[in-house]
Amino acid sequence: MNISFTIAKRTLFSEKNSFSKFIIKLSIAATMLSVMAMIITISFVNGFQDKVSEKIFSFWGHIRVQHLEANKALVAEETPVYKNDSILKIIKLQPEVLHVSAFATKSAVLEKNKSIEGVLIKGIESTYDSIQLSSLISYGKWLNFSDTNYSKEILVSQAIANVLNIQVNDTIQTHFIATQNGQSSTVRKLKVAGIYKTGIEEYDKLFIIADIRLLQRLNNWQSNQIGGYELVLSNYNHLDSFNNNLLDKLPNEWISKSIKEIYPNIFDWLNIQDVNRNVVFIIMSIVAIINLITCLLVLVLERTRMIGILKAVGTPNFQIQQIFLCHAFIINILGIGGGLIAGLGLCFLQQHTHIITLDESSYYISYAPIKIIGWQVMLVCVCTGIVCFLSLIIPSWVVKTLSPVKAIQFR
Numbered sequence: 001m002n003i004s005f006t007i008a009k010r011t012l013f014s015e016k017n018s019f020s021k022f023i024i025k026l027s028i029a030a031t032m033l034s035v036m037a038m039i040i041t042i043s044f045v046n047g048f049q050d051k052v053s054e055k056i057f058s059f060w061g062h063i064r065v066q067h068l069e070a071n072k073a074l075v076a077e078e079t080p081v082y083k084n085d086s087i088l089k090i091i092k093l094q095p096e097v098l099h100v101s102a103f104a105t106k107s108a109v110l111e112k113n114k115s116i117e118g119v120l121i122k123g124i125e126s127t128y129d130s131i132q133l134s135s136l137i138s139y140g141k142w143l144n145f146s147d148t149n150y151s152k153e154i155l156v157s158q159a160i161a162n163v164l165n166i167q168v169n170d171t172i173q174t175h176f177i178a179t180q181n182g183q184s185s186t187v188r189k190l191k192v193a194g195i196y197k198t199g200i201e202e203y204d205k206l207f208i209i210a211d212i213r214l215l216q217r218l219n220n221w222q223s224n225q226i227g228g229y230e231l232v233l234s235n236y237n238h239l240d241s242f243n244n245n246l247l248d249k250l251p252n253e254w255i256s257k258s259i260k261e262i263y264p265n266i267f268d269w270l271n272i273q274d275v276n277r278n279v280v281f282i283i284m285s286i287v288a289i290i291n292l293i294t295c296l297l298v299l300v301l302e303r304t305r306m307i308g309i310l311k312a313v314g315t316p317n318f319q320i321q322q323i324f325l326c327h328a329f330i331i332n333i334l335g336i337g338g339g340l341i342a343g344l345g346l347c348f349l350q351q352h353t354h355i356i357t358l359d360e361s362s363y364y365i366s367y368a369p370i371k372i373i374g375w376q377v378m379l380v381c382v383c384t385g386i387v388c389f390l391s392l393i394i395p396s397w398v399v400k401t402l403s404p405v406k407a408i409q410f411r
Contacts, residue, residue: 003319007323007326023294023295023298023299024295024299024327024331026291026295027291027292027294027295027331027335028331028334028335028338029335030287030288030291030292030335031288031291031292031331031332031334031335031336031338031339031384031388032334032335032336032338032339032342033284033287033339034284034285034287034288034335034339034384035284035288035335035336035338035339035340035343035380035381035384036338036339036340036342036343036346037280037284037343038280038281038284038339038343038380038384039339039340039343039344039347039377039380040343040346040347041276041277041280041281042277042373042376042377042380043343043347043370043371043372043373043377044368044369044370045273045274045276045277046370046371046372046373046376047368047369047370047371048270048273048363048365048368048369049270049273050369050371051365051369051371052200052266052270052363052364052365053236053267053270054132055136055198055199055200055364055365056198056200056259056263056266057132057232057236057259058132058133058135058136058198059133059136059198059200059203059207060230060259060262061099061101061230061231061232061259062231062232062233062236062239062242062258062259063230063231063233063239063242063243063246063256063257063258063259064228064229064230064231064256064257064259064262065087065091065228065229065230065231065246065250065254065255065256066078066081066227066228066229066254066255066256066257067079067081067228067253067254067255068252068253068254068255077105077106077107077120077227078104078105078227078228080104080219080221080225080226080227081225081226081227081228082222082224082225082226083102083224083225083226086251087229087250087251087254088100088229090246090249090250091229091231091246094242094245094246096233096234096235096238096242097231097232097233097234098129098232098233098234099129099231099232100229100230100231100232101124101125101127101128101129101229101230102124102125102212102226102227102228102229102230103122103123103124103125103212103226103227103228103229103230104122104123104212104215104216104219104226104227104228105120105121105122105123105215105227106120106121106123106176106177106215106218106219107119107120107121107176107177108120108121108174108175108176108177108208109174109175109177110156110160110164110172110173110174110175110208111172111173111174111175112164112165112166112170112172112173113164113165115163115164115165117160117163117164119160119206119207119208120206120207120208121154121207121208121209121210121214121215122207122208122209122210123210123211123212123213123214123215123216123227124143124209124210124211124212125212126145126211129232130142133196133209136196136197136198137155137194137195137196138158138194138195138196138197139168139194139195140155140168140169140192140193140194140195141193141194142155142193142194143155143193143194143209143210143211144193145211149213150211150213150214150216150217151210151211151213151214152188152189152190152191152211152214153190153191153192153193153210153211154172154174154190154191154192154193154208154209154210155192155193155194155195155196155208155209155210156172156192156195156196156208157195157196157197157198157203157204157205157207157208158195158196158197158204159197159201159204159205160204160205160208161192161195166192166195167192168192168193168194168195169191169192169193170191170192171189171190171191171192172189172190172191172192173187173188173189174187174188174189174190175187176188176218186218188214188218190210196209198364199360199361199364199365199366200266200364201361202263202266212226239258239259239260240258240260243256243257243258243261266364285384285387288335288384288388289387289388289391292328292331292332292388292391293391295331296324296327296328299324299327300324303323303324307320325389325393328388328389329389332384332385332388332389333385336381336384336385339381340377340381343377344372344377347370347372350367350368350370351370351372354366354367354368356368
């Protein structure tokens with residue numbers, strides 16, 4: 001193997017102006033381009049799915065637990081339920097749960113300068129985990145909760161603020177729609193504490209955030225009546241399995257649903273990105289394999305006389321094959337190494353500069369996000385090397401079919 005490697009190394013770049021040298025460089029470049037494209041693709045898909053999911057989860061958490069109501073959408077107003085210690089105990093006993101908070105929703109109409117906009121107000125508690133949602137606030141600040149009375153502050157979305165020309169600290173006349181028999185519509189003047197932007201049209205055009213005690217007052221609920229519970233998990237990758245396990249432990253009159261089930265269209269669209277990623281992987285792999293096979297056949301053709309001489313002096317076929325497999329190994333190492341460096345370099349550049357932008361109204365995010373997962377990058381490199389190397393065994397068998405006399409006479 002050492003003799004084969006020495007011959008391969010000396011013959012691979014020996015001729016300065018040979019056609020084979022051009023083919024070798026072209027094959028290295030094709031392999032490098034394929035690996036780079038796969039690394040960038042997998043990093044972009046990971047980042048895109050992670051960032052969009054993070055926005056959705058930061059607004060609604062991962063799981064919603066509510067009282068079971070047949071034929072009622074989970075994004076509509078809820079029938080009130082009392083805070084249930086046994087339900088809370090079941091939820092908090094699950095090790096995956098990081099945070100639990102109560103919520104409620106209510107329909108309303110915002111009015112400013114004779115312009116109106118229908119919204120759905122999400123009421124939250126003062127103990128609400130606001131860290132992730134606070135990062136989405138573009139202007140202003142988080143709600144200021146009072147210990148003695150409900151907060152009269154709200155958070156509105158940038159989309160609603162643009163429609164109604166709302167600024168931070170503006171006072172908005174809010175009409176709450178009656179939902180019970182005999183209950184009249186109510187008007188409240190609420191102050192805009194902040195303006196948020198998720199980039200997700202389904203949220204930004206519909207929801208505003210307020211104190212749950214405001215909704216309790218308007219609905220004539222008691223202080224321990226809520227719409228349901230919102231759960232935040234430590235790892236959303238186990239969302240479906242956790243939801244199934246929790247559903248089995250809850251009483252029959254209670255139900256839990258993951259946000260994936262409540263907003264399936266967004267997550268179905270995110271899952272399509274996996275298909276796009278696999279298509280890129282297949283195309284890039286085929287390009288790399290075809291280029292390497294072509295390269296090796298050209299090398300065998302140009303080294304035909306050398307093969308004939310080696311056979312004439314008694315060199316075994318497998319040892320001659322090893323010379324060309326060493327060629328393939330060197331090309332693979334240079335191509336994969338170059339692709340790894342270029343791919344990671346471009347990913348780090350995008351991470352720090354956000355030079356590649358996206359249409360936020362279509363993609364829910366204003367730039368191409370990148371998430372590099374080390375083991376996936378290494379898997380791309382290793383699998384590319386293995387697949388390319390195995391595909392090069394076939395053209396190396398051409399060596400066995402060459403006659404020493406005809407090979408020496410070949411020009």
